[in-house]
Amino acid sequence: MNRLLAWNRWLGWGTLLLLSACLWMVFHVPMDYQQGNAVRILYVHVPSAKMALFVYLILTLFSIWYLWKKSETADILAEAAAYVGAAFALVTLVSGSLWGKPMWGTWWAWDARLTSMLVLLILYVGIIALRNAFDDTVKGGRATAILAIFGAVDLPIIHFSVVWWRTLHQPPSFNQSASGPTITGPLLPPLIWMSVAFVLLGMFLLLLKAREIQQRRTLDAMELERASHA
Amino acid sequence: MLKAIYRLAWKDVIADFRHRSTFSSMLFFAIAVLLVFQAAFEPDPQEAQRLVPGLLWSTVLFTTILGLGRVFQAEEENGALEGLLLAPLPRGAIFFGKWLGNLVLSLLVMTMLVPLTLVLFNVTIWGHVPMLLLLLFLGTMGLTALGVLLAAMTQTARSRETLLALLLLPLVAPLLIAGVQSMNSVIASGSLTGPWLNLLLIFDVVYLALAPWGFGWLMEE
Amino acid sequence: MLKAIYRLAWKDVIADFRHRSTFSSMLFFAIAVLLVFQAAFEPDPQEAQRLVPGLLWSTVLFTTILGLGRVFQAEEENGALEGLLLAPLPRGAIFFGKWLGNLVLSLLVMTMLVPLTLVLFNVTIWGHVPMLLLLLFLGTMGLTALGVLLAAMTQTARSRETLLALLLLPLVAPLLIAGVQSMNSVIASGSLTGPWLNLLLIFDVVYLALAPWGFGWLMEE
Amino acid sequence: MTPLQILDMAHRFGRRIVLRRVTLRVEPGECAVLYGANGSGKSTLLSLLATRLRIQQGSCLLGDVNLQTHGDLARRYIVLIGHHSHLYGHLSPMENLLFFRDMHQVAADMDALADAIGAVGLEPFAHQPVRWFSAGMKKRLSLARLLIARPRLLLLDEPYSALDQDGVSWLNGVIHRFQHQGGLVVMASHDPEKVQPLRHTPWHLHGGLLQSVTESHRC
Amino acid sequence: MTPLQILDMAHRFGRRIVLRRVTLRVEPGECAVLYGANGSGKSTLLSLLATRLRIQQGSCLLGDVNLQTHGDLARRYIVLIGHHSHLYGHLSPMENLLFFRDMHQVAADMDALADAIGAVGLEPFAHQPVRWFSAGMKKRLSLARLLIARPRLLLLDEPYSALDQDGVSWLNGVIHRFQHQGGLVVMASHDPEKVQPLRHTPWHLHGGLLQSVTESHRC
Numbered sequence A: 001m002n003r004l005l006a007w008n009r010w011l012g013w014g015t016l017l018l019l020s021a022c023l024w025m026v027f028h029v030p031m032d033y034q035q036g037n038a039v040r041i042l043y044v045h046v047p048s049a050k051m052a053l054f055v056y057l058i059l060t061l062f063s064i065w066y067l068w069k070k071s072e073t074a075d076i077l078a079e080a081a082a083y084v085g086a087a088f089a090l091v092t093l094v095s096g097s098l099w100g101k102p103m104w105g106t107w108w109a110w111d112a113r114l115t116s117m118l119v120l121l122i123l124y125v126g127i128i129a130l131r132n133a134f135d136d137t138v139k140g141g142r143a144t145a146i147l148a149i150f151g152a153v154d155l156p157i158i159h160f161s162v163v164w165w166r167t168l169h170q171p172p173s174f175n176q177s178a179s180g181p182t183i184t185g186p187l188l189p190p191l192i193w194m195s196v197a198f199v200l201l202g203m204f205l206l207l208l209k210a211r212e213i214q215q216r217r218t219l220d221a222m223e224l225e226r227a228s229h230a
Numbered sequence B, C: 001m002l003k004a005i006y007r008l009a010w011k012d013v014i015a016d017f018r019h020r021s022t023f024s025s026m027l028f029f030a031i032a033v034l035l036v037f038q039a040a041f042e043p044d045p046q047e048a049q050r051l052v053p054g055l056l057w058s059t060v061l062f063t064t065i066l067g068l069g070r071v072f073q074a075e076e077e078n079g080a081l082e083g084l085l086l087a088p089l090p091r092g093a094i095f096f097g098k099w100l101g102n103l104v105l106s107l108l109v110m111t112m113l114v115p116l117t118l119v120l121f122n123v124t125i126w127g128h129v130p131m132l133l134l135l136l137f138l139g140t141m142g143l144t145a146l147g148v149l150l151a152a153m154t155q156t157a158r159s160r161e162t163l164l165a166l167l168l169l170p171l172v173a174p175l176l177i178a179g180v181q182s183m184n185s186v187i188a189s190g191s192l193t194g195p196w197l198n199l200l201l202i203f204d205v206v207y208l209a210l211a212p213w214g215f216g217w218l219m220e221e
Numbered sequence D, E: 001m002t003p004l005q006i007l008d009m010a011h012r013f014g015r016r017i018v019l020r021r022v023t024l025r026v027e028p029g030e031c032a033v034l035y036g037a038n039g040s041g042k043s044t045l046l047s048l049l050a051t052r053l054r055i056q057q058g059s060c061l062l063g064d065v066n067l068q069t070h071g072d073l074a075r076r077y078i079v080l081i082g083h084h085s086h087l088y089g090h091l092s093p094m095e096n097l098l099f100f101r102d103m104h105q106v107a108a109d110m111d112a113l114a115d116a117i118g119a120v121g122l123e124p125f126a127h128q129p130v131r132w133f134s135a136g137m138k139k140r141l142s143l144a145r146l147l148i149a150r151p152r153l154l155l156l157d158e159p160y161s162a163l164d165q166d167g168v169s170w171l172n173g174v175i176h177r178f179q180h181q182g183g184l185v186v187m188a189s190h191d192p193e194k195v196q197p198l199r200h201t202p203w204h205l206h207g208g209l210l211q212s213v214t215e216s217h218r219c
């Protein structure tokens, strides 16, 4: 774990480099005639949406690992993953809303994808809140791990029920636009690179947060130790 | 072991009828919500008919959450939960006992809620009442299973009432959707079958299978 | 005495808030409630506008009752309520302390709820937001006053008092209906005055005057 | 300082008569210790003195304050440490004492609170939630209140239970000092050995009547 | 009957180490009494033996049942009467015992329950809700469970607190008979005088270590 953390600095620089390169690319792709400049939001929106989902998968794995092996490293990583995932989900929602205003004329619509992303964010927030509601790290860790696993079972069900809910009945007022225009041609490579950059960014943030959590826990422990020897 | 489960549920139900009054405050809340919507919407009968499933399910959801806040409260009183965990019972049995007690109370509230709603909103679909009740019962099974688990989870947490609701609401979203939609189709076509009913059943099975296991993990120190 | 009231409310509120996430969990709790209503009613924008008062008031009712379950629970734990009653304070002060703590939490949820509702349901009546909030605040004052009294009743656990809890329903219902109707008239005509508002104010004054007295009476052995 | 005078006090819960006729006078500096079987009404008597229960019959004067008619006033001069700890599990010792201070409207700054916590040996735990404390640690914390409040009448309901030997002698020291300053103490206990070091008057509560205990048949 | 063997057991709550290395062997008929300061870990040790807490380090055998791996099985042979009464306030003594019986799956008919209630002197209150009982009456009721369950290992956490003199000698009688039948007892207490009449082995828990107590410096 500690070795990983030391190595993280290089990961940070790498991420920064790649991100700047991608941003340069993003501002040099030809503009979409239909969507105008707003299309550039896509390069933040889509990768962060994918990362929000991906981080939840990782969170679930860490949770299972923690329940099984009772390893504190897994617990710390799971705690960090919740924050990182929440951040990506929030970015997705905000960028989506900002995009939605010019595209659909509203900030929000009750569409399948939007709803399940919102649920994911609530779930992340719930996980963070649950952990913070305990004084005892072990109890908090165990409770959150179980909740995370339940969320993992539930997310696919939510996703599909939300899809059916909308497609079986009233079609959304904006036909299909959430799935967006298929992305082709010169728009595609920057997106792929951006996705890679976001994966790196996610890893970097995860390890950064994990280190903060680890240090905080060590500090707490030191304080306790000092207190009980006083 | 069945006897132990029964006894555990018995204790909670008795408690309620002796004094804790979860039941009356749940019912109280349900009626108040119905009145609020009546006042807010003043729906004509047709509109009302469309609203009924939503009203029923959202009331069920919220009253259940209200009831859940108290599930483990009696156990706190004299360290009784600890006493329970000292019994030679698998944790799953304790879970089922608590679940059963809560289920009974929820079902009682529901049984009163459905006719009340129909009367208050002047919706004359009395023939569908048994099916509506059946759907609510099915939904409540999964709902309370998840709810009891989360109640156990948040028992020693800070500001646990809000937390419980925050954790439960997103997780039961599919149940709610399935419940509302299957009720819609009952009201529209009178038939109980369909994909939504299946989703409801899947949800029940998944949660009733997973929750005791989660409870066992939770109670381990 | 003001300090004691403040400290009592502090214990209930600030103690919860020591951890960063309480605030955000309330925010997302409000969002989750809206999600449930969306799934339940699926309103189109026009319908949504009519639903808004009902949604807001029933959420207020729900969060208030939810909070109430907790109000006296912390007091049960180690006989703390008894400790409270041993303090050289008039019972009224204890009531106000508990009331204040509960009020703060309800108001916080409400403040977040109103703008969120408008965004998520695409209802563009932004100009009315301050008035809507004002109405909710007014209603919450009376509602929590009654609620704290009710919680105290069910807490002391003498069985005849569950009956009293049910008797409170007819008391709360007019308050809620007045709230809904005054909100309807705000949305329709933009004006805050009217008989419903007066009714709301009357309820507040009456409940806030009577409840401490009732509380004192309840706590006397 | 002023004496406590209980005259012909009786109490019933519903139909069950617990105290028939209790008369007791406690002089400044005196410590009256109530012995008696389980359920004989010791805690009930203390609750009456603490004005927690309404006095149904008889009268009770603390100096010239009538507990029956001036409960609010009397509560300023009385502290009861009962069977229950009256602590909030989610608060730390410091916060619990802060809460007690403001509720009882006594003047005590943070240092005084910290000192009280130190005196009962809980300094290392001063900022941890009370919920997970051991039984004795909770008892110690609830006794720490004695150091903050400056009551005239101190009511102790089985104060020694859950305390270890150090705790017992610390508590006896506190009571002793309090007596020395002219305070009144009424205590219920089942541990004559632990009360022994104190200068006290033993009483025996039986059948709702309070009887003086001669040294020989002390219970 | 079979002995209880604790080997090198350690326990920590989070980062706080409460037990460092505890080794103890209790033979059939023996009663081990734990003394120690408040917060020294006596209750923690009893909770570990009751399989309420997971054994983190070391091992513990009751006969040939390993408490760490076969908690469910072990709980059948163990009864813990702790600080808390584990009673439900809204149930009567009869109902509370019924509940205990069904939870612990012991065979006892209603008469046996009524007898147990009579034995602890609660007969007049057998059908009243426990909530308003006095502290000692609650303690008596929680001890009445000893008469219903037939454990091999009896764990008692400060069993004498709140009991009056009759209660103490009744309890000592029960423990004595239990020892006589070859049962194992582990008890935590702060009252050496009350344990005195029992044939027992005193231990002292300090700094997470368990030390044998010589008669002279018994705590």
Ligand code: HEM
Residues within 6 Å of the ligand: A042, A045, A046, A049, A050, A092, A093, A094, A095, A096, A097, A099, A100, A101, A103, A104, A107, A108, A113, A114, A115, A117, A118, A177, A178, A179, A180, A181
């Ligand atoms: C708050 C509003 C929005 C949310 C929560 C949201 C959420 C999402 C999610 C969850 C994905 C899927 C990622 C995946 O499955 O791999 C996604 C992809 C996408 N979104 Fe959004 N979105 C929002 C608004 C918008 C708007 C307004 C547009 C543009 C009209 C848009 C265009 C797209 C496109 C083009 C994709 C990529 C499609 C694909 O890869 O299949 N989104 N969004």
Ligand SMILES: Nc1ncnc2c1ncn2[C@@H]1O[C@H](COP(=O)(O)OP(=O)(O)OP(=O)(O)O)[C@@H](O)[C@H]1O
Residues within 6 Å of the ligand: D132, D133, D134, D135, D136, D137, D162, D164, E013, E018, E036, E037, E038, E039, E040, E041, E042, E043, E044, E045
């Ligand atoms: N669940 C828990 N979580 C965290 N800390 C705990 C927990 N239970 C006990 N402790 C801590 O462990 C220490 C030992 O507690 P324990 O209850 O075993 O003491 P004890 O010897 O029984 O004391 P007493 O004589 O006061 O009953 C205490 O400092 C307590 O705060």
Ligand SMILES: Nc1ncnc2c1ncn2[C@@H]1O[C@H](COP(=O)(O)OP(=O)(O)OP(=O)(O)O)[C@@H](O)[C@H]1O
Residues within 6 Å of the ligand: D013, D018, D036, D037, D038, D039, D040, D041, D042, D043, D044, D045, E132, E133, E134, E135, E136, E137, E162, E164
């Ligand atoms: N609030 C109440 N309502 C009804 N009965 C009560 C109440 N409080 C106490 N009693 C009854 O009064 C009797 C005396 O109780 P009390 O607590 O005074 O006894 P005690 O002398 O303190 O006993 P212990 O030594 O066990 O603490 C008991 O029988 C009890 O059941």
Ligand SMILES: [Mg+2]
Residues within 6 Å of the ligand: D042, D043, D044, D083, D157, D188, E134, E135, E136
């Ligand atoms: Mg008593």
Ligand SMILES: [Mg+2]
Residues within 6 Å of the ligand: D134, D135, D136, E042, E043, E044, E083, E157, E188
């Ligand atoms: Mg202990």
